[in-house]
Amino acid sequence: MNLETSQEDLYAEWDEWETINAVKSALERYHNVVLIEADINAYNKFIEEKPDIVFNIAEGMNGLSREAQIPAMLEFLNIPYTASDSFTLSLCLDKGRTKQILSYYGIPNSQFVILRGKDDLIPQQLNFPIILKPVGEGSSKGIFNSSLIFSRDQLNGTVEQRLNIYKQPLIAEEYLPGREFTAAVMGNGTSAEVLPLIEINFKSLPENVNPIYSYEAKWIFDSPEHQLDMYLCPADVDKELENNIKEVVLNTYHALGCRDWSRIDVRLDAKNKPNIIEINPLPGILPDPKNNSCFPKAARTAGLTYDEMINNVLNFALDRYGMI
Secondary structure, rough: EEEEHHHOOOOOOOOOHHHHHHHHHHHOOOOOOOOOOOOOHHHHHHHHOOOEEEEOOOOOOOOHHHHHHHHHHHHHHOOOOOOOOOOHHHHHHOOOHHHHHHHHOOOOOOOEEEEEOOOOOOOOOOOOOOEEEOOOOOOOOOOOOHHHEOOHHOOOOOOHHHHHOOOOOEEEEEEOOOOOEEEEEOOOOOHEEEEEOEOOHHHHOOOOOOOOOOOHHHHOOOOOOOOOEEEOOOOOOOOOHHHHHHHHHHHHHHHHOOOOEEEEEEEEOOOOOOEEEEEEEOOOOOOOHHHHHHHHHHHHHHHOHHHHHHHHHHHHHHHHHHOO
């Protein structure tokens, strides 16, 4: 099967029932919990149930604002909810807008261009190799081993093909050749804390596979049945690099208005300077340790159980709303 043309990654962002039930079970230790599907009936369900607060993990279905749609309903109904607000969720899903905000605040990120049509050109000042990916996807959706492109000649119709598949602009950004990390952040304001860093161990991938966190790397090469040593936590970094990564991560968290929790991906450039590559205000939280889900892995390394991690996020939100 050709992953790049089959839309094998169509549902990569959605949570499975195992995750939904794990979150429900964690919250039920202290609270009464009702599940509400993030579909067309959600608005009326919120009115009917009148929840005190919503633990939001809704990825949405359609458009660049999809992660903001449930939060926007909740804001309209004046119902509190966990995690970032509708504006931040829309902003962080749009990789181009995110990088513009980061650049305004002087937060390092690689040079890029947005491609909206098949005739759009990559400017000469953008240095190859580049990474080519949809502007508004998560969970490595639309990022394949072949998304690392080493020359203009290698593009060879790729832009048109992916515009047709994903029905949205593409972002082409300069490839950063250094090590890659992901940082789980919890909390708000000056109390926000970066949990133990995770390094993505590209050496564990099959030979001749590009060292990028592609769909294949995340969902195919690494699986519960064939688990790779893909994530090193805590990352083996010296104190100076650790502090530099944590500083740029927290600056990003605050600049983009993240709340309660987020996972922020970082890659080093040729000079070992941390650059932001993506912000995930609704981080993946697979409960089974065999699934190598990064946020729970960082939480476990910090001494938190899965249930404690989930309830901490809820408590951060309750505190924000003055409900504790």
